[in-house]
Amino acid sequence: MTSVKHIVFDIGQVLIHYDPDAAFRDVIPDAEERKWFFDNVCTSAWNIEQDRGRKWHEAEALLIADFPDREHHIRAFRENWHQMITHSIDGSVDIMRKLIADGHDVTMLTNFASDTLREAWERFPFLTESRGVTVSGDIGLIKPDKAIYDHHVAAFELEPSATLFIDDSAKNVAGAKTAGWQSVQFIDPETLRADLNGLGIRV
The missing domain is CATH 3.40.50.1000 (HAD superfamily/HAD-like)
Structure with a gap:
């Protein structure tokens, strides 16, 4: 070698x-609902595209179109990002x-x-x-x-x-x-x- x-x-x-859950304990207090949200809405596959260079406003718009009732939660991902780095x-x-x-x-x-x-x-x-x-x-x-x-x-x-x-x-x-x-x-x-x-x- x-x-x-x-x-x-x-x-x-x-x-x-890095712990996304830490930023959402107040946003979505129920643990099962938080898990559903990360498994189905703001997923790892969605987030990795921001790592690839996609802009946040584009990423948010894509999810809000599919989950309009979750707009507040979707926008909270970027807004509360600083809390994810514990x-x-x-x-x-x-x-x-x-x-x-x-x-x-x-x-x-x-x-x-x-x-x-x-x-x-x-x-x-x-x-x-x-x-x-x-x-x-x-x-x-x-x-x-x-x-x-x-x-x-x-x-x-x-x-x-x-x-x-x-x-x-x-x-x-x-x-x-x-x-x-x-x-x-x-x-x-x-x-x-x-x-x-x-x-x-x-x-």
Whole structure:
């Protein structure tokens, strides 16, 4: 295995915790109704298109046309988005900062809408401390499409086989490997520390 020269972090569920349910406990107090809403209206498949670059007003209009009685709830998704990011994952942040301080080449690659990532930057300044970030919503590509990994390699002049990707999603880890990267699935900071140590990267 090629020695790791570049380390790439995902953001959501690796460095910051994302929980849509947290933003809707007051909007839709009933747990079963909230589940129905996320399973049928503001679904993951709908939300990922904002990560691909679709604008919020377009996304909302599509759902309101199908669920006019849910307009208030649909608009609450974007309006309450800040409540969905409940906290930073401090153990991971410490690891990332240690890697940067030790001189490792650290960048980020994330599925994120352009505007909401900018909000996250303001709340969590550590998200701007790496060498740079590829944001899916800025370029119209999303993980696990091979094209987004290739774009990141070109943008930051990485050597794919010497690049380690850290992501909580198994399919995104698999996508990185398909692009010729090394990759580990994020479970928790302790596991990440052990994975890095196993690759000869001391943190």
